[in-house]
Every structure is written in structure tokens, then in C-alpha cells.
Amino acid sequence: MLKIIKIGGGIIDDNLELEQFLKTFTAIDSPKILVHGGGKGASKMLNQLGIEPKMIEGRRITDQPTLDVVTGLYAGNINKTIVSKLQKFGCNALGLSGADGNAIKGSKRPIKTIDYGFVGDLTTESINKELFQLLIDNNITPVVCAITHDGNGQLLNTNADTIASTIAVAMSQKNEVELNFCFDKIGVLRDVNDDTTLIPKINETLYLQLKEEGVIFEGMIPKLDNSFKVINAGVKNVCLVHARNINSEIKTILC
Ligand SMILES: Nc1ncnc2c1ncn2[C@@H]1O[C@H](COP(=O)(O)OP(=O)(O)O)[C@@H](O)[C@H]1O
């Protein structure tokens, strides 16, 4: 089973949590790909630089100064920090943006009512499946950041949940794939502040009902929208799980 694991900005910003997660990740005894975001740290850094962060429906409006900052942070500091920590724990990781080895070729989101700027959209064909297969077949673990390219020298900021989902679908053509979204809660909860209300299994009907009731909101909506698309496109398992529980049964499984 090929495991594709995505970690978000909440975990990345907490050094102890990140180290603990990377130790557990290293111990996973199957081929694996790590995809990371870093949105929380990016917003903090943009504010420090006097650039106002702008998000619409979980997507960052990315003008040139914002692109410069997020490229430096996602493809630079965060990616290399994660790779060096994985090396420390004995996992032979290789850090990649979408431009490296032409790993992920996106296209700039067309301007409709909103101009998102340098933001990338992906299709299954965006993923260089042969490159990812070559790496995992040789026990090298790809660590993918949220920057892609358009093939014409333009870097594009691309949502990390979308990258993980698209890699999962592309790789499921030749592998059994499990996709894990790791975040700062133990899964989908009926009460977001009460861990005893974990929903162990969720199907699309229950999701739509809980969304209607306001039980599922904000960042969880695009995450689950993406997840159900992925399940319907050939990925075997999709789980939502706290980073520290990646190897345990405490999680939400989509069905
Ligand atoms: N029913 C729910 N159960 C768990 N989390 C939820 C729920 N509804 C909304 N959320 C929110 O979704 C957030 C996770 O989404 P997001 O912040 O986009 O994660 P990340 O940036 O780590 O990918 C949680 O921190 C929580 O605040």
C-alpha cells in the first residue's frame, strides 16, 4: 500500500509536534510520499513583512511579492527543515517543488470573478507519475511542497490538500493508495472542542447533513469535498487523523 500523507501549517509550526510526527512517519514500513503545507507560517511571515495575507475559500490570493515569500518559505525553509529532520531519523527523503524533475505541472487559475494571481490548478495529468514511482521504487521518500510550475518558467502557489489529493489519484492507477490528511484535531468531530465526539466513519450523505447543520465548517469543508472526490476516483482509503495518531485507530475514515 502506497501511503500519501499531508501535513498542514498547524503541525509544521509546532517544532515538538513536527519532530514527533516525522519520527512516526519514518517508522511507516511501506512506500510513502509526504506533502506539506505551511499556510499558517506564511500568513505570519507576510504580516511581519507588511504584506496583508488575503485568503478566499481557503485559497491564498498570490501576487508577486506574496509568491516570492511563499516560495522561499515552502520550497526553502520548511521543505529543507523537514527533509533534514527525516534524514536525522533515518528516512532518505528528497525535497521537491513541482518544478524539480517536472514533478507537478499546474496551470494558472483563470481569472473569473476573482483574480487569484499566481495560483496553480491541477489535473491528474499534472503529476509526473514516473518520477514519483522511480523514487519510491528506490526507497527514496518524496517530500513535496505547495509550489508547482507551469512549464513556462512561472512558479505557482498551489493548495497542499489539492496536491496530496491529485498525487493520490494519479498514483492509484498503478498502486493501492491510502491518503491521510493529518491536522490538529483527532478527526471529524460532532463538537470541534470535544475529542469524545469523534465520528469514526463518514459517508457523503452524513457529510452533507453535518455541513448543513454547521457541524462541519471552514477548512474542513474543502478538505472533505476533496476527499470524497478522491475516493470516487480510485483511491482505496482516505483518513482524517491527528498527526500524532497516524499509526493508530483514532481517526475518521471516509466510506
Ligand atoms: N467537524 C469538524 N471536526 C474537526 N475539525 C473541524 C470541523 N469543522 C471544522 N473544523 C476545522 O477544520 C480545521 C482543519 O482544517 P484546516 O485548518 O484547513 O487544516 P490544515 O491547514 O491543517 O490542513 C480544524 O482545525 C477545525 O478548526
Ligand SMILES: CC(=O)N[C@@H](CCC(=O)OP(=O)(O)O)C(=O)O
Ligand atoms: C493557493 C493556496 O492557498 N496555497 C496555500 C499553500 C499552503 C497550504 O496549503 O498550507 P496548509 O496546508 O498549511 O493550509 C497557501 O499559500 O496557504
